[in-house]
Structure formats: structure tokens, C-alpha cells
Amino acid sequence: MQINDLINHTSEWLKGTGPHSDVVISSRIRLARNLNKFPFPHWASKVQLNGILEKCSQAMEKVDLLKDATWFILAELDSIDKQLLVERHLMSIEHTQKTEQKAVLVNNEENIAVMINEEDHLRIQLMQSGFNLFEAWEIINGIDDALAKLLDYAYLEDFGYLTACPTNTGTGMRGSVMLHLPALVMSRQIERVLAAIAKLSFTTRGLYGEGTQASGNFFQISNQVSLGHSENEIIENINGLIRQIIEQEAQARQIMLTKNKEILEDRINRSLGILKSARIITSQETIELLSMVRLGSDLGMIEDIDRRTINELFIITQPAHLQKIENVKLSSDQRDLKRAELIRKKLNLVS
Amino acid sequence: MLCDVCGKNPATVHLTEIIDEQMNELHLCEECARHKSAAMEQQFGLSDLLAGMADFEKHPNKEEEAVAVKCPACGLSYADFKKIGRLGCGNCYNVFRKYLAPLLKRIHGSSQHIGKNPLQAKVSAAKPVKKKAGLAELKSQLQKAILAEAFEEAASLRDQIKELETKKEKE
Numbered sequence: 001m002q003i004n005d006l007i008n009h010t011s012e013w014l015k016g017t018g019p020h021s022d023v024v025i026s027s028r029i030r031l032a033r034n035l036n037k038f039p040f041p042h043w044a045s046k047v048q049l050n051g052i053l054e055k056c057s058q059a060m061e062k063v064d065l066l067k068d069a070t071w072f073i074l075a076e077l078d079s080i081d082k083q084l085l086v087e088r089h090l091m092s093i094e095h096t097q098k099t100e101q102k103a104v105l106v107n108n109e110e111n112i113a114v115m116i117n118e119e120d121h122l123r124i125q126l127m128q129s130g131f132n133l134f135e136a137w138e139i140i141n142g143i144d145d146a147l148a149k150l151l152d153y154a155y156l157e158d159f160g161y162l163t164a165c166p167t168n169t170g171t172g173m174r175g176s177v178m179l180h181l182p183a184l185v186m187s188r189q190i191e192r193v194l195a196a197i198a199k200l201s202f203t204t205r206g207l208y209g210e211g212t213q214a215s216g217n218f219f220q221i222s223n224q225v226s227l228g229h230s231e232n233e234i235i236e237n238i239n240g241l242i243r244q245i246i247e248q249e250a251q252a253r254q255i256m257l258t259k260n261k262e263i264l265e266d267r268i269n270r271s272l273g274i275l276k277s278a279r280i281i282t283s284q285e286t287i288e289l290l291s292m293v294r295l296g297s298d299l300g301m302i303e304d305i306d307r308r309t310i311n312e313l314f315i316i317t318q319p320a321h322l323q324k325i326e327n328v329k330l331s332s333d334q335r336d337l338k339r340a341e342l343i344r345k346k347l348n349l350v351s
Numbered sequence: 352m353l354c355d356v357c358g359k360n361p362a363t364v365h366l367t368e369i370i371d372e373q374m375n376e377l378h379l380c381e382e383c384a385r386h387k388s389a390a391m392e393q394q395f396g397l398s399d400l401l402a403g404m405a406d407f408e409k410h411p412n413k414e415e416e417a418v419a420v421k422c423p424a425c426g427l428s429y430a431d432f433k434k435i436g437r438l439g440c441g442n443c444y445n446v447f448r449k450y451l452a453p454l455l456k457r458i459h460g461s462s463q464h465i466g467k468n469p470l471q472a473k474v475s476a477a478k479p480v481k482k483k484a485g486l487a488e489l490k491s492q493l494q495k496a497i498l499a500e501a502f503e504e505a506a507s508l509r510d511q512i513k514e515l516e517t518k519k520e521k522e
């Protein structure tokens with residue numbers, strides 16, 4: 001697989017399938033692991049970073065589930081390629097900075113990604129479509145077991161897996177669920193929900209992690225605590241919370257359908273109308289309108305556009321994807337034009 | 352609606368910030384939003400927060416003692432950790448154990464790992480060696496299970512505690 005192949009490919013987690021996929025976009029688990037006897041990446045010399053990269057890549061070549069995977073060496077990628085990997089949720093923004101001896105391994109389905117020399121030596125990530133943390137855990141647990149046989153992990157009985165930042169120590173695990181909550185946002189109940197989540201030591205972030213911007217009604221919820229609970233407990237805790245939020249979103253949707261059906265139908269169809277006919281559109285507006293179209297599709301108000309097409313549009317209308325598709329560097333204004341063109345093409349094609 | 356920051360451009364980006372459990376709604380123009388997200392990325396390291404947490408407000412003497420300690424494996428001092436919010440290597444956890452245990456407890460509510468360990472994976476599947484939790488740990492888990500009304504789990508924990516206690520009596 002080459003980086004250019006990615007744009008013609010749909011990631012496994014974007015398929016819009018799996019449990020509760022009307023509200024849950026994806027479930028993700030990541031494990032932070034480090035090698036014994038090597039300093040953490042920020043504290044390591046170039047020679048040491050090379051050693052880490054070599055040891056990790058040799059081990060990963062022996063893991064069955066990673067056999068078909070492709071290595072991307074960050075120092076060899078230009079800025080658009082790096083951004084493309086971020087837009088596809090295959091790596092963090094942090095991984096695009098100071099790229100020496102950094103790499104990311106991605107499998108063909110794009111549901112497994114392993115970052116080397118990010119904040120920790122290894123950041124293993126597994127993404128699933130829909131509400132599916134346990135399945136994600138089963139797969140990633142297997143990969144981790146296979147790697148543990150080949151690598152000497154930094155681990156202590158009392159503190160667990162040792163990580164560069166003490167906020168990840170213990171299980172080294174972060175479980176995240178990406179939710180689409182338009183009805184809670186429109187009915188102004190989201191503030192209450194988010195406040196409750198913050199009290200329970202979970203974090204809420206936007207579509208792209210880091211910067212907390214939650215645009216287009218997308219919210220990523222993950223555990224903060226990684227020490228003192230087993231992996232299963234952590235997942236159960238997240239699941240319990242997510243189940244409640246799904247329930248509340250479903251109720252809010254139901255209430256809107258009974259009380260404000262016409263208004264909702266109007267908003268959804270106007271959103272689709274703009275997307276189908278706009279000539280200039282920003283990425284922010286795209287996300288907001290697509291969010292409404294996705295709701296329309298979930299509620300059966302829009303029947304000719306499937307979830308997968310909508311999910312894909314979220315990703316391919318991002319700046320790096322547009323520039324990759326056009327195969328030329330584009331200014332922000334040029335992107336807004338090309339974005340509108342691409343959306344029109346995709347949406348008018350399916351209907 | 353105008354941007355909350357510059358008050359000039361129309362607000363097109365709406366974000367919710369959660370700081371210390373306080374929710375703030377911000378309505379920004381695209382330009383100000385870009386500045387804001389750049390600033391947030393810089394902060395994202397958590398290092399300031401952690402460095403703050405690692406302070407020993409109550410024990411100034413202890414702090415001096417701690418700051419001078421250096422990890423012999425990687426050379427990182429506790430002062431370095433306070434500055435950057437990151438440890439230098441796995442061995443730092445051994446060297447700074449005394450200071451890290453309370454910090455971990457503040458971050459996670461616990462300083463005892465429960466969960467998988469790499470040795471489990473190394474041993475063949477036919478002979479799974481599971482590290483057994485201590486009596487105190489089991490009891491606290493039992494308490495939690497009862498509170499959470501996870502009765503099946505509670506029953507299994509109770510059995511494990513019994514087993515351990517009888518073993519101890521025999522010793």
C-alpha cells in the first residue's frame with residue numbers, strides 16, 4: 001500500500017456498521033507501551049530512537065495481524081501526506097512534529113495503526129465501526145500479547161505499564177468512543193450531559209482529539225483513569241456511560257420527531273440542498289451540514305444516501321484529502337471551491 | 352452573533368471548553384478559532400498541570416531533597432520531571448517511587464496496577480500465571496463491586512478472599 005492508495009480506500013471504521021451505529025461512529029482503544037532500558041522518546045538520543053524503531057519494527061513484522069501492514073516513515077513524508085494520516089485518524093498531530101525516527105504502521109483495513117516514537121515508544125491503536133469497545137480490546141489485546149513475547153516491556157508490578165506521562169501509567173489504555181449527538185445539541189441538553197461526563201473523570205473532545213473543538217455535533221469520550229482498574233473494568237465504565245448517552249440521544253431524537261417533525265425535516269433537507277448545490281464551502285460548514293444529513297439518514301428522512309457515503313465525505317473533504325485528490329497544493333479559498341465541487345459530485349451521483 | 356474574542360467578525364465556530372469542571376461556551380470567528388486551537392495544542396502536553404501537581408506545597412524540605420534525586424539510568428532529575436511533566440525512562444519510576452506514588456494516586460485515585468501484565472503473555476497459554484491481588488486489594492474491589500451492585504463479581508471476590516484468608520491461617 002502506498003500513501004496515495006489511501007484516498008481511494010474506505011477505512012474499516014467508516015463503514016457505518018456495528019452496534020448503535022446511528023449514534024456511535026467508532027470505538028477506539030489505544031495502548032501505550034515502552035521498552036525496558038531505553039529512555040522515553042522525548043529523552044532519547046537519535047541513536048537510541050533508531051534502536052527503538054528497529055526493535056519495534058522487527059517485532060511487528062512477526063505479528064500475524066500486522067503482516068499485511070504498511071510502514072510510513074514520517075521523515076520521508078511531506079506535510080500534506082502527514083496531515084492526510086491525521087485526517088484519517090491513523091496518527092496524532094503530535095506525531096507530525098519533530099519527525100526524526102518516527103514511524104507509523106497501518107494495516108490494509110486501516111483499523112490498526114501503531115505509532116513508534118510518539119510520546120511513548122509504542123502507541124497501538126485499534127478502531128472499530130460502531131459501539132464495539134470489547135471487540136476492539138480483544139483484537140488489540142492479542143496484538144499486545146504477541147508483541148510482549150518479542151519485546152521487553154517497561155513494567156512494574158505496582159505501577160503497571162510505565163509511560164512517559166504518568167497520566168497513562170498502569171494499563172496504558174485509553175478507550176474512546178466517537179458519538180454523534182445532534183438531537184442533544186439542538187435541544188440544548190448537551191451542556192448538562194458534558195458537565196456530568198466531566199465530573200465522572202472522562203474527557204470529551206472534538207472530532208480530532210486534542211483541541212477541544214466539538215464541531216458538527218461530534219463528541220469523542222474517553223477514560224482519564226488508567227491505573228487501579230483492569231482493562232475490562234475501564235471498558236465497562238466507558239460502556240455504561242456511553243449506553244446512557246445513547247439512550248438520551250435516542251429520546252431527544254424521538255421527542256423532536258413527535259414535536260418538531262416539520263422543522264427537523266426542513267433543516268435536514270435544507271442542509272442536503274446546500275451540500276448538493278453550493279459552489280463554495282468551508283470545512284466547518286461541511287461538517288455541520290453533513291451532521292444534519294447523517295441525522296436525516298439515521299431517521300429515515302433521507303433514504304438515497306447511505307451512512308458510509310456520508311462518513312466518507314467527512315474525511316475526504318478535509319484539506320489534505322482535497323489536495324491529494326486534486327494532486328496539487330491548494331489555498332484555503334481554492335479548497336472551498338474544490339470541496340463544494342467534490343461534495344456535489346458525490347451526492348448527486350448517489351441520488 | 353459576533354466573535355467573543357475580537358468582537359468584529361461573525362462567529363462561525365462554536366466550542367465548548369471544560370476547565371475545572373466549568374463549562375464555557377465560546378463563539379469565535381475562524382481566525383480567532385485558529386489562534387485558540389494553536390494555543391490549546393501547546394498546552395496539550397499537560398506538563399504544566401502535572402508539574403503543578405508534583406509540587407510539595409506542604410513539605411518544602413522534602414521538595415529540595417526530591418529535586419536533587421537523579422535517575423542513574425537516564426540522567427533525568429526530579430527537577431526535570433517537574434519542569435517537563437514527563438519521566439525519562441522506566442527506571443525513573445523506581446528511582447522516584449516515593450514521590451510518584453502519591454502523584455499517581457492523585458491523578459488516578461490509585462497507585463496499584465490491576466490488569467494484564469506482560470509476563471502473562473510470555474507464559475504459554477496452557478499454564479496461565481495470573482498475579483494474585485493482595486487481600487487489601489481484593490477487599491477494596493469487593494467493596495466497589497457491592498456498591499456497583501455487581502453481585503456475581505462480588506461473590507467471586509468473596510471466594511477469593513476466603514481462600515486467601517484460610518491460606519494465611521495455615522501459614
Ligand SMILES: [Zn+2]
Nearest residue numbers: 354357380383
Ligand atoms: Zn474573532
Ligand SMILES: [Zn+2]
Nearest residue numbers: 422425440443
Ligand atoms: Zn530514568
